[in-house]
Amino acid sequence: MTSDQKPSYEELEIRLAEAEKTLQALRQGRVDTVVGEDSVYFLRLKDIELALRESGKRFRMMADGTPFIIWVTDSRGKLEFVNHAYCDFFGFTMDEILGTNWEPLVHAEDRASYVDLFNKALHDQKPFYAQTRVKRSDGQWRWIESYGTPLFSDAGEFIGMVGSSPDITDRKAMEGEWLATKETLEKRIRERTAELEKRAEQLSRLTSKLTLAEQQERRRIAELLHDHLQQLMVGAKVEQELLIDDIDGSLKPAAEKVLELIKQSIHITLSLTKELSPPAVRSGDLADSLEWLADWFKETHGLAVKIKAEYKPILDRKDMIVLLFQSVRELLFNTVKHAGVKSAEVAVSCDDNKLRITVSDEGCGVDLKKTEKQAMEAGGFGLFSIRERLLLMGGTCEADSAVGRGASFSLIVPLKLIGEAAETKNQS
Amino acid sequence: MNNNTTDIPGSKKQVVFQLFVAGNEPYSRRAEVNLKTFCESRLKGDYEIIILDVLESFTVAIEKRIYLTPALIKVSPEPAVTIFGDLSDTTQLVELLAMEEQT
Numbered sequence: 073m074t075s076d077q078k079p080s081y082e083e084l085e086i087r088l089a090e091a092e093k094t095l096q097a098l099r100q101g102r103v104d105t106v107v108g109e110d111s112v113y114f115l116r117l118k119d120i121e122l123a124l125r126e127s128g129k130r131f132r133m134m135a136d137g138t139p140f141i142i143w144v145t146d147s148r149g150k151l152e153f154v155n156h157a158y159c160d161f162f163g164f165t166m167d168e169i170l171g172t173n174w175e176p177l178v179h180a181e182d183r184a185s186y187v188d189l190f191n192k193a194l195h196d197q198k199p200f201y202a203q204t205r206v207k208r209s210d211g212q213w214r215w216i217e218s219y220g221t222p223l224f225s226d227a228g229e230f231i232g233m234v235g236s237s238p239d240i241t242d243r244k245a246m247e248g249e250w251l252a253t254k255e256t257l258e259k260r261i262r263e264r265t266a267e268l269e270k271r272a273e274q275l276s277r278l279t280s281k282l283t284l285a286e287q288q289e290r291r292r293i294a295e296l297l298h299d300h301l302q303q304l305m306v307g308a309k310v311e312q313e314l315l316i317d318d319i320d321g322s323l324k325p326a327a328e329k330v331l332e333l334i335k336q337s338i339h340i341t342l343s344l345t346k347e348l349s350p351p352a353v354r355s356g357d358l359a360d361s362l363e364w365l366a367d368w369f370k371e372t373h374g375l376a377v378k379i380k381a382e383y384k385p386i387l388d389r390k391d392m393i394v395l396l397f398q399s400v401r402e403l404l405f406n407t408v409k410h411a412g413v414k415s416a417e418v419a420v421s422c423d424d425n426k427l428r429i430t431v432s433d434e435g436c437g438v439d440l441k442k443t444e445k446q447a448m449e450a451g452g453f454g455l456f457s458i459r460e461r462l463l464l465m466g467g468t469c470e471a472d473s474a475v476g477r478g479a480s481f482s483l484i485v486p487l488k489l490i491g492e493a494a495e496t497k498n499q500s
Numbered sequence: 501m502n503n504n505t506t507d508i509p510g511s512k513k514q515v516v517f518q519l520f521v522a523g524n525e526p527y528s529r530r531a532e533v534n535l536k537t538f539c540e541s542r543l544k545g546d547y548e549i550i551i552l553d554v555l556e557s558f559t560v561a562i563e564k565r566i567y568l569t570p571a572l573i574k575v576s577p578e579p580a581v582t583i584f585g586d587l588s589d590t591t592q593l594v595e596l597l598a599m600e601e602q603t
Binding site: 100104106 | 522526527569586
Protein backbone atom coordinates (compact mmCIF):
# COMPACT_ATOMS: atom_id res chain seq x y z
CA MET A 73 0.00 0.00 0.00
CA THR A 74 1.39 3.44 -0.95
CA SER A 75 0.66 6.80 0.56
CA ASP A 76 -1.44 8.18 -2.38
CA GLN A 77 -3.97 5.39 -1.99
CA LYS A 78 -6.94 6.13 0.20
CA PRO A 79 -6.50 4.12 3.42
CA SER A 80 -9.17 1.66 4.44
CA TYR A 81 -11.16 1.95 7.65
CA GLU A 82 -9.19 -0.92 9.21
CA GLU A 83 -5.92 0.70 8.20
CA LEU A 84 -7.01 3.98 9.84
CA GLU A 85 -7.91 2.12 13.00
CA ILE A 86 -4.50 0.46 13.14
CA ARG A 87 -2.79 3.82 12.60
CA LEU A 88 -4.86 5.39 15.33
CA ALA A 89 -3.92 2.58 17.73
CA GLU A 90 -0.28 3.05 16.80
CA ALA A 91 -0.49 6.80 17.33
CA GLU A 92 -2.08 6.25 20.73
CA LYS A 93 0.66 3.81 21.67
CA THR A 94 3.32 6.25 20.51
CA LEU A 95 1.80 9.09 22.52
CA GLN A 96 1.56 6.89 25.56
CA ALA A 97 5.23 5.90 25.24
CA LEU A 98 6.16 9.56 24.91
CA ARG A 99 4.21 10.41 28.03
CA GLN A 100 5.81 7.62 30.00
CA GLY A 101 9.31 8.76 29.03
CA ARG A 102 12.22 6.35 28.57
CA VAL A 103 12.48 7.37 24.94
CA ASP A 104 15.40 9.12 23.27
CA THR A 105 14.12 10.56 20.02
CA VAL A 106 11.06 11.47 18.03
CA VAL A 107 11.38 10.33 14.42
CA GLY A 108 9.76 12.98 12.25
CA GLU A 109 8.97 12.88 8.49
CA ASP A 110 12.21 14.67 7.72
CA SER A 111 14.48 14.36 10.74
CA VAL A 112 15.20 12.67 14.05
CA TYR A 113 14.49 14.92 17.05
CA PHE A 114 16.50 14.13 20.16
CA LEU A 115 14.82 14.22 23.52
CA ARG A 116 18.04 14.73 25.47
CA LEU A 117 17.90 12.85 28.70
CA LYS A 118 20.11 15.45 30.35
CA ASP A 119 17.74 18.21 29.31
CA ILE A 120 14.78 16.27 30.57
CA GLU A 121 16.48 15.55 33.84
CA LEU A 122 17.49 19.19 34.17
CA ALA A 123 13.93 20.26 33.53
CA LEU A 124 12.70 17.72 36.01
CA ARG A 125 15.25 18.89 38.55
CA GLU A 126 14.12 22.47 38.05
CA SER A 127 10.48 21.65 38.45
CA GLY A 128 11.09 19.37 41.35
CA LYS A 129 13.80 21.53 42.91
CA ARG A 130 11.65 22.94 45.62
CA PHE A 131 10.32 19.51 46.59
CA ARG A 132 13.79 17.98 46.62
CA MET A 133 15.31 20.81 48.63
CA MET A 134 12.57 20.43 51.12
CA ALA A 135 12.83 16.66 51.14
CA ASP A 136 16.60 16.67 51.51
CA GLY A 137 16.55 19.39 54.14
CA THR A 138 14.50 17.37 56.56
CA PRO A 139 15.94 14.70 58.84
CA PHE A 140 12.86 12.56 58.17
CA ILE A 141 12.92 9.73 55.70
CA ILE A 142 10.89 10.64 52.61
CA TRP A 143 10.07 8.42 49.66
CA VAL A 144 8.01 8.47 46.48
CA THR A 145 6.90 5.36 44.64
CA ASP A 146 5.29 4.88 41.28
CA SER A 147 1.86 3.33 40.83
CA ARG A 148 3.39 -0.16 41.10
CA GLY A 149 5.06 0.61 44.41
CA LYS A 150 8.61 0.88 43.05
CA LEU A 151 10.79 3.63 44.49
CA GLU A 152 10.91 6.67 42.25
CA PHE A 153 12.53 9.16 44.60
CA VAL A 154 14.10 9.05 48.07
CA ASN A 155 15.65 11.91 50.03
CA HIS A 156 19.09 12.21 51.61
CA ALA A 157 17.82 11.06 54.98
CA TYR A 158 16.58 7.85 53.35
CA CYS A 159 19.93 7.17 51.66
CA ASP A 160 21.87 7.98 54.84
CA PHE A 161 19.63 5.79 56.95
CA PHE A 162 19.85 2.70 54.76
CA GLY A 163 23.37 3.36 53.49
CA PHE A 164 22.58 3.41 49.77
CA THR A 165 23.08 5.98 47.09
CA MET A 166 19.98 7.19 45.31
CA ASP A 167 20.99 5.44 42.08
CA GLU A 168 21.40 2.14 43.90
CA ILE A 169 17.99 2.28 45.40
CA LEU A 170 15.75 3.80 42.71
CA GLY A 171 13.56 1.36 40.86
CA THR A 172 14.52 -1.44 43.25
CA ASN A 173 12.35 -3.49 45.48
CA TRP A 174 12.40 -2.02 48.98
CA GLU A 175 10.75 -5.02 50.63
CA PRO A 176 14.04 -6.73 51.70
CA LEU A 177 14.80 -3.69 53.89
CA VAL A 178 11.93 -4.67 56.19
CA HIS A 179 12.49 -7.09 59.10
CA ALA A 180 11.45 -10.61 58.10
CA GLU A 181 8.95 -10.88 60.97
CA ASP A 182 7.21 -7.63 60.02
CA ARG A 183 7.49 -8.00 56.28
CA ALA A 184 4.29 -9.84 55.46
CA SER A 185 1.99 -7.48 57.38
CA TYR A 186 3.84 -4.30 56.37
CA VAL A 187 3.96 -5.22 52.68
CA ASP A 188 0.32 -6.33 52.77
CA LEU A 189 -0.75 -3.00 54.23
CA PHE A 190 1.30 -1.12 51.65
CA ASN A 191 -0.03 -3.14 48.73
CA LYS A 192 -3.58 -2.76 49.95
CA ALA A 193 -3.17 1.02 50.20
CA LEU A 194 -1.59 1.02 46.74
CA HIS A 195 -4.43 -1.07 45.31
CA ASP A 196 -7.15 0.97 47.01
CA GLN A 197 -5.27 4.22 46.30
CA LYS A 198 -5.82 5.14 49.94
CA PRO A 199 -3.50 6.51 52.67
CA PHE A 200 -1.02 4.06 54.17
CA TYR A 201 0.05 3.66 57.79
CA ALA A 202 2.22 0.94 59.32
CA GLN A 203 5.07 0.34 61.73
CA THR A 204 7.98 -1.99 61.16
CA ARG A 205 11.58 -2.74 62.07
CA VAL A 206 14.17 -1.96 59.44
CA LYS A 207 17.92 -2.49 59.37
CA ARG A 208 19.87 0.74 59.54
CA SER A 209 23.18 1.11 57.68
CA ASP A 210 25.05 0.48 60.97
CA GLY A 211 23.33 -2.90 61.25
CA GLN A 212 21.00 -1.84 64.06
CA TRP A 213 17.31 -2.75 63.86
CA ARG A 214 15.21 0.39 64.18
CA TRP A 215 11.46 0.95 64.46
CA ILE A 216 9.97 3.21 61.80
CA GLU A 217 6.45 4.47 61.39
CA SER A 218 5.37 5.01 57.78
CA TYR A 219 2.70 7.39 56.57
CA GLY A 220 1.90 7.27 52.84
CA THR A 221 -0.43 9.45 50.81
CA PRO A 222 -1.69 8.51 47.33
CA LEU A 223 -0.58 10.82 44.50
CA PHE A 224 -2.84 11.70 41.60
CA SER A 225 -2.00 13.51 38.38
CA ASP A 226 -3.91 16.59 37.26
CA ALA A 227 -6.02 14.27 35.14
CA GLY A 228 -6.93 12.30 38.29
CA GLU A 229 -4.79 9.31 37.38
CA PHE A 230 -3.16 7.45 40.30
CA ILE A 231 0.62 7.88 39.91
CA GLY A 232 2.01 6.50 43.15
CA MET A 233 2.55 7.16 46.82
CA VAL A 234 4.52 9.79 48.69
CA GLY A 235 5.39 9.13 52.29
CA SER A 236 7.64 9.58 55.24
CA SER A 237 8.96 7.04 57.73
CA PRO A 238 10.23 8.65 60.96
CA ASP A 239 12.45 6.59 63.26
CA ILE A 240 10.38 5.94 66.37
CA THR A 241 12.78 3.62 68.19
CA ASP A 242 13.54 6.19 70.92
CA ARG A 243 9.91 7.09 71.28
CA LYS A 244 8.97 3.43 71.61
CA ALA A 245 11.67 2.97 74.25
CA MET A 246 10.43 6.07 76.10
CA GLU A 247 6.88 4.79 75.93
CA GLY A 248 8.10 1.57 77.49
CA GLU A 249 9.99 3.45 80.22
CA TRP A 250 7.05 5.71 80.83
CA LEU A 251 4.74 2.74 81.23
CA ALA A 252 7.18 1.14 83.66
CA THR A 253 7.45 4.39 85.67
CA LYS A 254 3.72 4.75 85.72
CA GLU A 255 3.33 1.21 86.96
CA THR A 256 5.90 1.75 89.70
CA LEU A 257 4.18 4.95 90.81
CA GLU A 258 0.79 3.32 90.81
CA LYS A 259 2.17 0.45 92.84
CA ARG A 260 3.65 2.88 95.36
CA ILE A 261 0.38 4.77 95.58
CA ARG A 262 -1.47 1.51 96.17
CA GLU A 263 1.00 0.60 98.90
CA ARG A 264 0.75 4.01 100.56
CA THR A 265 -3.02 3.97 100.34
CA ALA A 266 -3.12 0.54 101.93
CA GLU A 267 -0.76 1.78 104.66
CA LEU A 268 -2.90 4.87 105.26
CA GLU A 269 -6.03 2.77 105.43
CA LYS A 270 -4.32 0.53 107.94
CA ARG A 271 -3.26 3.55 110.00
CA ALA A 272 -6.77 5.02 109.87
CA GLU A 273 -8.16 1.71 111.02
CA GLN A 274 -5.62 1.55 113.84
CA LEU A 275 -6.53 5.08 114.91
CA SER A 276 -10.20 4.26 114.81
CA ARG A 277 -9.60 1.20 116.95
CA LEU A 278 -7.48 3.22 119.38
CA THR A 279 -10.16 5.87 119.68
CA SER A 280 -12.70 3.21 120.34
CA LYS A 281 -10.47 1.64 122.99
CA LEU A 282 -9.83 5.07 124.54
CA THR A 283 -13.55 5.79 124.78
CA LEU A 284 -14.19 2.38 126.28
CA ALA A 285 -11.24 2.69 128.68
CA GLU A 286 -12.58 6.00 129.90
CA GLN A 287 -15.99 4.49 130.43
CA GLN A 288 -14.51 1.50 132.27
CA GLU A 289 -12.58 3.86 134.49
CA ARG A 290 -15.76 5.76 135.25
CA ARG A 291 -17.51 2.54 136.09
CA ARG A 292 -14.67 1.43 138.32
CA ILE A 293 -14.84 4.75 140.21
CA ALA A 294 -18.62 4.41 140.37
CA GLU A 295 -18.24 0.93 141.85
CA LEU A 296 -15.66 2.19 144.31
CA LEU A 297 -18.05 4.94 145.35
CA HIS A 298 -20.97 2.53 145.61
CA ASP A 299 -19.27 -0.46 147.22
CA HIS A 300 -16.87 1.30 149.55
CA LEU A 301 -17.42 4.99 150.18
CA GLN A 302 -21.21 4.70 150.21
CA GLN A 303 -21.14 1.71 152.57
CA LEU A 304 -18.82 3.61 154.88
CA MET A 305 -21.09 6.62 154.80
CA VAL A 306 -24.21 4.54 155.44
CA GLY A 307 -22.30 3.07 158.43
CA ALA A 308 -21.40 6.58 159.58
CA LYS A 309 -25.05 7.61 159.24
CA VAL A 310 -26.24 4.72 161.43
CA GLU A 311 -23.60 5.48 164.05
CA GLN A 312 -24.47 9.17 163.98
CA GLU A 313 -28.20 8.40 164.46
CA LEU A 314 -27.30 6.26 167.50
CA LEU A 315 -25.07 9.04 168.77
CA ILE A 316 -27.85 11.63 168.49
CA ASP A 317 -30.15 9.42 170.55
CA ASP A 318 -27.53 9.27 173.30
CA ILE A 319 -26.41 12.87 173.60
CA ASP A 320 -28.35 15.72 175.05
CA GLY A 321 -28.53 19.41 175.46
CA SER A 322 -26.27 21.79 173.69
CA LEU A 323 -24.43 19.20 171.46
CA LYS A 324 -27.57 17.83 169.80
CA PRO A 325 -28.07 20.51 167.08
CA ALA A 326 -24.45 20.10 165.94
CA ALA A 327 -24.80 16.28 165.85
CA GLU A 328 -27.99 16.62 163.82
CA LYS A 329 -26.18 18.97 161.44
CA VAL A 330 -23.47 16.30 160.96
CA LEU A 331 -26.15 13.68 160.27
CA GLU A 332 -27.69 15.99 157.67
CA LEU A 333 -24.27 16.44 156.02
CA ILE A 334 -23.76 12.65 155.96
CA LYS A 335 -27.20 12.19 154.33
CA GLN A 336 -26.35 14.81 151.71
CA SER A 337 -23.00 13.09 151.05
CA ILE A 338 -24.77 9.76 150.55
CA HIS A 339 -27.18 11.43 148.14
CA ILE A 340 -24.33 13.07 146.19
CA THR A 341 -22.39 9.81 146.01
CA LEU A 342 -25.48 8.04 144.70
CA SER A 343 -26.06 10.63 142.03
CA LEU A 344 -22.36 10.69 141.17
CA THR A 345 -22.40 6.91 140.73
CA LYS A 346 -25.28 7.18 138.29
CA GLU A 347 -23.69 10.07 136.49
CA LEU A 348 -20.44 8.21 136.06
CA SER A 349 -22.08 5.06 134.78
CA PRO A 350 -25.66 5.62 133.65
CA PRO A 351 -27.59 2.31 133.59
CA ALA A 352 -29.22 3.16 130.25
CA VAL A 353 -25.83 3.52 128.57
CA ARG A 354 -24.96 0.01 129.64
CA SER A 355 -28.12 -1.31 127.96
CA GLY A 356 -27.26 0.33 124.62
CA ASP A 357 -30.64 2.09 124.39
CA LEU A 358 -29.89 5.54 123.01
CA ALA A 359 -33.34 7.07 123.62
CA ASP A 360 -33.39 5.81 127.23
CA SER A 361 -29.88 7.13 127.81
CA LEU A 362 -30.89 10.55 126.52
CA GLU A 363 -34.06 10.57 128.68
CA TRP A 364 -31.90 9.77 131.68
CA LEU A 365 -29.56 12.58 130.68
CA ALA A 366 -32.51 15.01 130.38
CA ASP A 367 -33.68 14.11 133.89
CA TRP A 368 -30.19 14.45 135.21
CA PHE A 369 -29.75 17.93 133.68
CA LYS A 370 -33.13 19.03 135.00
CA GLU A 371 -32.22 17.80 138.45
CA THR A 372 -28.64 19.00 138.68
CA HIS A 373 -28.55 22.10 136.46
CA GLY A 374 -32.17 23.16 136.10
CA LEU A 375 -32.00 22.79 132.33
CA ALA A 376 -35.17 21.53 130.64
CA VAL A 377 -34.08 19.18 127.89
CA LYS A 378 -36.73 18.06 125.39
CA ILE A 379 -35.93 14.75 123.73
CA LYS A 380 -37.41 14.30 120.26
CA ALA A 381 -36.59 10.75 119.33
CA GLU A 382 -38.07 9.97 115.90
CA TYR A 383 -35.66 7.13 115.73
CA LYS A 384 -34.86 4.84 118.66
CA PRO A 385 -31.87 2.64 117.96
CA ILE A 386 -30.35 0.07 120.27
CA LEU A 387 -26.64 0.44 119.70
CA ASP A 388 -24.60 -2.72 119.52
CA ARG A 389 -21.34 -0.91 119.70
CA LYS A 390 -20.56 0.05 123.25
CA ASP A 391 -17.85 2.52 122.27
CA MET A 392 -20.26 4.32 119.95
CA ILE A 393 -23.08 4.78 122.45
CA VAL A 394 -20.58 5.93 125.06
CA LEU A 395 -19.11 8.43 122.65
CA LEU A 396 -22.52 9.74 121.57
CA PHE A 397 -23.74 9.94 125.14
CA GLN A 398 -20.61 11.80 126.30
CA SER A 399 -20.84 14.12 123.31
CA VAL A 400 -24.47 15.02 123.93
CA ARG A 401 -23.69 15.58 127.60
CA GLU A 402 -20.75 17.82 126.66
CA LEU A 403 -22.94 19.83 124.27
CA LEU A 404 -25.64 20.25 126.92
CA PHE A 405 -22.97 21.37 129.39
CA ASN A 406 -22.03 24.03 126.85
CA THR A 407 -25.63 25.19 126.76
CA VAL A 408 -25.68 25.40 130.55
CA LYS A 409 -22.38 27.27 130.68
CA HIS A 410 -22.64 29.63 127.69
CA ALA A 411 -26.14 29.91 126.21
CA GLY A 412 -27.87 31.58 129.13
CA VAL A 413 -31.13 29.73 128.57
CA LYS A 414 -33.10 27.23 130.64
CA SER A 415 -34.09 24.88 127.86
CA ALA A 416 -32.55 22.87 125.06
CA GLU A 417 -33.61 20.21 122.58
CA VAL A 418 -32.07 16.90 121.55
CA ALA A 419 -33.44 15.39 118.33
CA VAL A 420 -32.64 11.90 117.09
CA SER A 421 -33.42 11.10 113.47
CA CYS A 422 -32.30 8.89 110.67
CA ASP A 423 -31.97 9.80 107.02
CA ASP A 424 -29.86 8.56 104.15
CA ASN A 425 -28.69 5.62 106.27
CA LYS A 426 -27.19 7.97 108.81
CA LEU A 427 -28.03 8.50 112.44
CA ARG A 428 -28.26 12.20 113.28
CA ILE A 429 -28.39 13.62 116.82
CA THR A 430 -28.92 17.36 116.97
CA VAL A 431 -28.49 19.36 120.16
CA SER A 432 -29.90 22.87 119.83
CA ASP A 433 -30.81 25.85 121.97
CA GLU A 434 -32.08 29.35 121.40
CA GLY A 435 -29.47 31.03 123.52
CA CYS A 436 -26.96 33.74 122.84
CA GLY A 437 -24.97 31.59 120.42
CA VAL A 438 -21.23 31.16 120.17
CA ASP A 439 -18.40 32.29 117.99
CA LEU A 440 -17.44 28.89 116.65
CA LYS A 441 -13.86 29.77 115.74
CA LYS A 442 -13.16 31.31 119.11
CA THR A 443 -14.78 28.44 120.94
CA GLU A 444 -12.81 25.90 118.99
CA LYS A 445 -9.57 27.69 119.71
CA GLN A 446 -10.36 27.84 123.39
CA ALA A 447 -11.36 24.20 123.41
CA MET A 448 -8.13 23.20 121.74
CA GLU A 449 -6.11 25.14 124.25
CA ALA A 450 -8.10 23.79 127.19
CA GLY A 451 -7.94 20.18 125.99
CA GLY A 452 -10.36 17.72 127.53
CA PHE A 453 -13.66 16.58 126.15
CA GLY A 454 -14.66 19.79 124.36
CA LEU A 455 -16.23 20.43 120.99
CA PHE A 456 -12.92 19.82 119.29
CA SER A 457 -12.43 16.50 120.99
CA ILE A 458 -15.97 15.41 120.09
CA ARG A 459 -15.38 16.13 116.46
CA GLU A 460 -11.96 14.49 116.38
CA ARG A 461 -13.19 11.30 117.98
CA LEU A 462 -16.27 11.12 115.77
CA LEU A 463 -14.13 11.57 112.68
CA LEU A 464 -11.73 8.88 113.77
CA MET A 465 -14.59 6.49 114.35
CA GLY A 466 -16.11 7.21 110.94
CA GLY A 467 -18.69 9.87 111.81
CA THR A 468 -18.90 13.63 111.34
CA CYS A 469 -19.91 16.68 113.31
CA GLU A 470 -21.77 19.76 112.06
CA ALA A 471 -21.96 23.00 113.94
CA ASP A 472 -24.17 25.97 113.19
CA SER A 473 -24.06 28.97 115.44
CA ALA A 474 -23.31 32.65 115.56
CA VAL A 475 -23.44 35.21 118.32
CA GLY A 476 -27.10 36.07 119.07
CA ARG A 477 -28.54 33.33 116.90
CA GLY A 478 -28.66 30.24 119.09
CA ALA A 479 -26.62 27.15 118.52
CA SER A 480 -27.12 23.80 116.84
CA PHE A 481 -24.70 20.90 116.81
CA SER A 482 -25.25 17.65 114.96
CA LEU A 483 -23.50 14.34 115.45
CA ILE A 484 -23.75 12.18 112.34
CA VAL A 485 -22.84 8.51 112.22
CA PRO A 486 -23.42 6.07 109.33
CA LEU A 487 -25.87 3.37 110.42
CA LYS A 488 -23.52 0.59 109.44
CA LEU A 489 -21.14 1.81 112.15
CA ILE A 490 -23.64 1.33 114.95
CA GLY A 491 -24.15 -2.34 114.27
CA GLU A 492 -27.21 -4.50 113.85
CA ALA A 493 -29.40 -1.92 115.49
CA ALA A 494 -29.72 -0.27 112.08
CA GLU A 495 -32.54 -2.72 111.36
CA THR A 496 -34.66 -1.17 114.09
CA LYS A 497 -35.07 2.07 112.19
CA ASN A 498 -38.47 0.99 110.90
CA GLN A 499 -39.78 0.62 114.41
CA SER A 500 -39.73 4.37 114.96
CA MET B 501 16.58 -25.62 15.11
CA ASN B 502 12.98 -24.65 15.85
CA ASN B 503 12.49 -27.68 18.05
CA ASN B 504 14.44 -26.08 20.83
CA THR B 505 11.26 -24.96 22.59
CA THR B 506 11.06 -22.64 25.58
CA ASP B 507 8.55 -21.83 28.32
CA ILE B 508 7.08 -18.98 26.25
CA PRO B 509 3.87 -20.16 24.60
CA GLY B 510 3.78 -20.09 20.83
CA SER B 511 7.50 -19.65 20.40
CA LYS B 512 8.17 -22.82 18.50
CA LYS B 513 9.43 -20.75 15.60
CA GLN B 514 12.46 -18.58 15.87
CA VAL B 515 11.67 -15.15 17.24
CA VAL B 516 12.92 -12.20 15.24
CA PHE B 517 13.09 -8.69 16.68
CA GLN B 518 13.90 -5.40 15.07
CA LEU B 519 15.15 -2.89 17.58
CA PHE B 520 15.24 0.76 16.51
CA VAL B 521 17.77 2.79 18.45
CA ALA B 522 19.23 6.29 18.17
CA GLY B 523 23.04 6.24 18.27
CA ASN B 524 24.36 5.97 21.81
CA GLU B 525 21.38 7.63 23.49
CA PRO B 526 20.92 6.21 27.01
CA TYR B 527 17.44 4.72 26.70
CA SER B 528 18.47 3.13 23.40
CA ARG B 529 21.50 1.53 25.06
CA ARG B 530 19.35 0.37 27.94
CA ALA B 531 16.70 -1.08 25.61
CA GLU B 532 19.39 -3.11 23.83
CA VAL B 533 20.79 -4.46 27.09
CA ASN B 534 17.33 -5.21 28.51
CA LEU B 535 16.22 -7.02 25.35
CA LYS B 536 19.36 -9.15 25.18
CA THR B 537 19.13 -10.07 28.84
CA PHE B 538 15.47 -11.03 28.42
CA CYS B 539 16.08 -13.11 25.32
CA GLU B 540 19.02 -14.94 26.87
CA SER B 541 17.06 -15.94 29.93
CA ARG B 542 13.71 -16.68 28.27
CA LEU B 543 14.44 -17.78 24.71
CA LYS B 544 17.63 -19.72 25.28
CA GLY B 545 19.38 -18.52 22.11
CA ASP B 546 16.47 -19.27 19.81
CA TYR B 547 16.07 -15.69 18.60
CA GLU B 548 17.45 -13.04 16.34
CA ILE B 549 17.83 -9.36 17.06
CA ILE B 550 18.32 -6.90 14.22
CA ILE B 551 19.46 -3.56 15.49
CA LEU B 552 18.62 -0.53 13.36
CA ASP B 553 19.98 2.89 14.17
CA VAL B 554 17.51 5.54 13.02
CA LEU B 555 20.39 7.94 12.49
CA GLU B 556 21.59 5.58 9.73
CA SER B 557 18.45 3.70 8.72
CA PHE B 558 16.07 6.68 8.75
CA THR B 559 13.91 5.58 5.81
CA VAL B 560 13.38 2.11 7.27
CA ALA B 561 12.04 3.75 10.43
CA ILE B 562 9.68 5.99 8.46
CA GLU B 563 8.42 3.02 6.42
CA LYS B 564 7.81 1.00 9.54
CA ARG B 565 6.09 4.02 11.09
CA ILE B 566 8.55 4.22 13.97
CA TYR B 567 8.02 7.65 15.51
CA LEU B 568 10.00 7.23 18.72
CA THR B 569 13.19 5.49 19.79
CA PRO B 570 13.88 3.10 21.28
CA ALA B 571 11.22 1.00 19.56
CA LEU B 572 10.94 -2.75 19.23
CA ILE B 573 9.10 -4.62 16.51
CA LYS B 574 8.51 -8.30 16.94
CA VAL B 575 8.71 -9.25 13.29
CA SER B 576 8.28 -12.99 13.68
CA PRO B 577 6.25 -14.91 14.65
CA GLU B 578 3.39 -12.90 13.20
CA PRO B 579 1.60 -10.61 13.85
CA ALA B 580 4.19 -7.84 13.94
CA VAL B 581 3.76 -5.74 17.10
CA THR B 582 5.61 -2.59 18.11
CA ILE B 583 6.43 -1.38 21.64
CA PHE B 584 8.34 1.70 22.74
CA GLY B 585 10.62 2.53 25.61
CA ASP B 586 13.71 1.11 27.27
CA LEU B 587 12.11 -2.35 27.81
CA SER B 588 12.77 -2.23 31.56
CA ASP B 589 9.32 -3.71 32.09
CA THR B 590 9.72 -7.39 31.14
CA THR B 591 5.98 -8.04 31.38
CA GLN B 592 5.65 -5.99 28.20
CA LEU B 593 8.00 -8.42 26.44
CA VAL B 594 6.23 -11.48 27.81
CA GLU B 595 2.92 -10.10 26.56
CA LEU B 596 4.50 -9.36 23.22
CA LEU B 597 5.51 -13.00 22.78
CA ALA B 598 2.18 -14.31 24.01
CA MET B 599 0.35 -12.17 21.48
CA GLU B 600 0.38 -14.84 18.76
CA GLU B 601 -1.79 -17.27 20.61
CA GLN B 602 -4.50 -14.73 21.17
CA THR B 603 -4.77 -13.76 17.47
